[in-house]
Amino acid sequence: FFCDLEMALPFDPSKGELGDTIPAEVDYSKILPVERWKEDHEQAVLLACGSYSPPTILHTRIFESARDHFLVEEPQKKVQIIGGFMAPVHFKYGKASLYGEHYQQHRVEMVKLATASSDWVNVDEWEVKQNAWTRTRIALDRMKLELEKKYGKRVSVFLLCGADLLETLTTPGVFIPTDVEVILSHGVVCITRKDSNAQATIDGSEVLSKHKARIHLTGEWDNDVSSSNARKNLLTGKSVKYWIDPGVEAYIRAHRLYFEPPPAPPA
Numbered sequence: 001f002f003c004d005l006e007m008a009l010p011f012d013p014s015k016g017e018l019g020d021t022i023p024a025e026v027d028y029s030k031i032l033p034v035e036r037w038k039e040d041h042e043q044a045v046l047l048a049c050g051s052y053s054p055p056t057i058l059h060t061r062i063f064e065s066a067r068d069h070f071l072v073e074e075p076q077k078k079v080q081i082i083g084g085f086m087a088p089v090h091f092k093y094g095k096a097s098l099y100g101e102h103y104q105q106h107r108v109e110m111v112k113l114a115t116a117s118s119d120w121v122n123v124d125e126w127e128v129k130q131n132a133w134t135r136t137r138i139a140l141d142r143m144k145l146e147l148e149k150k151y152g153k154r155v156s157v158f159l160l161c162g163a164d165l166l167e168t169l170t171t172p173g174v175f176i177p178t179d180v181e182v183i184l185s186h187g188v189v190c191i192t193r194k195d196s197n198a199q200a201t202i203d204g205s206e207v208l209s210k211h212k213a214r215i216h217l218t219g220e221w222d223n224d225v226s227s228s229n230a231r232k233n234l235l236t237g238k239s240v241k242y243w244i245d246p247g248v249e250a251y252i253r254a255h256r257l258y259f260e261p262p263p264a265p266p267a
Contacts, residue, residue: 069218113247137179163196184211
């Protein structure tokens with residue numbers, strides 16, 4: 001999961017702006033009703049962009065950890081999480097583990113199943129309805145624009161991610177520097193790991209330090225639950241029980257997903 005969000009790409013990631021994208025409706029059905037918004041708090045939605053091939057219990061669990069950060073660990077920050085979205089990445093992102101265009105709608109359906117029991121986390125299909133992969137910054141900009149247009153109020157959109165992504169924000173050639181500034185100004189909730197030092201990453205980066213008030217660290221997870229391990233078990237006939245939602249597992253088996261190695265990338 002923690003490495004699924006960004007990587008160096010074989011094409012120019014600076015191309016494309018929000019005005020060039022295809023509109024798609026946001027599903028507001030799980031957003032906290034406006035009458036329950038706290039006037040003295042910053043309202044925020046969590047957006048996690050990932051492969052979700054397949055989605056695991058950790059992909060959904062991190063939303064609960066992030067919300068608890070503001071409710072229990074750091075209530076003095078006065079941030080109210082009013083909703084969350086898992087956004088499957090477009091198949092043209094190019095990773096072999098996406099299994100190409102054939103699996104794109106399957107990944108969306110699995111995320112729907114994974115979030116079915118949540119009363120506040122939903123799926124956002126906007127990126128998969130585009131003609132190509134979309135930069136993270138544009139995904140955040142679009143979500144904020146749609147929310148504020150809907151509610152007529154200021155709403156923040158925090159990127160929910162792992163420590164690996166936080167490190168890549170300062171890795172040359174992965175993100176456009178101006179995009180990094182915008183992503184950080186939106187806000188980031190980073191789920192840390194025991195084998196990482198996210199605070200040291202922030203302290204050692206000029207741009208991360210500049211926006212440190214908008215970077216929220218929580219967690220310290222250490223586990224081997226991941227999409228890649230789930231695919232490996234499915235391919236070798238091992239159990240994935242308690243790694244992925246039972247509904248997602250039933251969908252995978254019904255559609256015979258991940259029982260063959262991924263197709264080779266195009267030459």
